[in-house]
Amino acid sequence: MESPHPEPAEIVAGRLQLRPFLPRDVEGVYAACQDADIQRWTTVPAPYRRAHAEGYVRDNSLAGWEEGAGRSYAVTDATTGDLLGTIGLVEYDADEQIAEIGYWVSPGARGRGVATQATTAMARWCFGALGVARLQWAAEVGNEASRRVALRAGFTVEGVLRDRIRARDGSRADAWVGSLLPRDL
Numbered sequence: 341m342e343s344p345h346p347e348p349a350e351i352v353a354g355r356l357q358l359r360p361f362l363p364r365d366v367e368g369v370y371a372a373c374q375d376a377d378i379q380r381w382t383t384v385p386a387p388y389r390r391a392h393a394e395g396y397v398r399d400n401s402l403a404g405w406e407e408g409a410g411r412s413y414a415v416t417d418a419t420t421g422d423l424l425g426t427i428g429l430v431e432y433d434a435d436e437q438i439a440e441i442g443y444w445v446s447p448g449a450r451g452r453g454v455a456t457q458a459t460t461a462m463a464r465w466c467f468g469a470l471g472v473a474r475l476q477w478a479a480e481v482g483n484e485a486s487r488r489v490a491l492r493a494g495f496t497v498e499g500v501l502r503d504r505i506r507a508r509d510g511s512r513a514d515a516w517v518g519s520l521l522p523r524d525l
């Protein structure tokens with residue numbers, strides 16, 4: 341997978357700022373990733389240790405992006421700088437102009453439109469700076485919060501991929517999939 345260079349390095353979207361991760365974000369990432377929903381619905385390691393947060397922050401720092409390790413932005417409060425969540429590309433194929441988005445929001449920042457607003461900002465960046473023609477979303481069937489974010493951001497849910505997801509225990513689960521195209525914005 342190619343890794344896009346973060347141009348621009350920072351994206352301001354209303355009350356949110358998306359930027360590369362900074363060392364001061366380690367504590368917030370570590371705390372958020374203890375959350376049962378993040379553990380349940382994403383692929384973060386479990387148990388989630390401080391070293392995982394340190395590695396994630398390093399990979400998704402500006403230097404990490406430039407080295408090709410990172411593809412995620414810190415979603416922060418544009419006023420306070422507080423870390424609210426993350427949004428990034430779990431897949432990116434420059435030749436095919438296809439990317440897939442992924443996100444989580446810290447438990448204390450949920451229910452205020454953070455994920456929706458960050459998704460829209462990320463989509464604009466993908467369509468503009470990266471030249472993406474099709475932005476994909478996928479979530480385990482039953483992740484209603486993620487599906488609502490995708491719908492609210494304008495994605496079309498296209499169907500169910502059977503047994504698309506392999507769980508930590510080796511079992512498999514179906515995935516909802518959807519897409520957003522530049523003309524949908």
Ligand SMILES: CC(C)(COP(=O)(O)OP(=O)(O)OC[C@H]1O[C@@H](n2cnc3c(N)ncnc32)[C@H](O)[C@@H]1OP(=O)(O)O)[C@@H](O)C(=O)NCCC(=O)NCCS
Nearest residue numbers: 377378381444445450451452453454455456479485486488
């Ligand atoms: C999914 C997640 C990112 C949503 O973040 P958020 O900032 O609270 O989302 P928003 O405030 O933008 O909400 C968008 C929509 O989802 C709905 N929603 C949010 N949480 C919900 C929940 N637990 N159940 C049902 N709907 C929910 C909101 O009501 C809103 O819908 P509406 O505008 O139609 O009312 C957050 O719950 C999370 O981090 N979950 C765990 C990680 C995860 O599942 N990531 C996605 C993996 S595919």
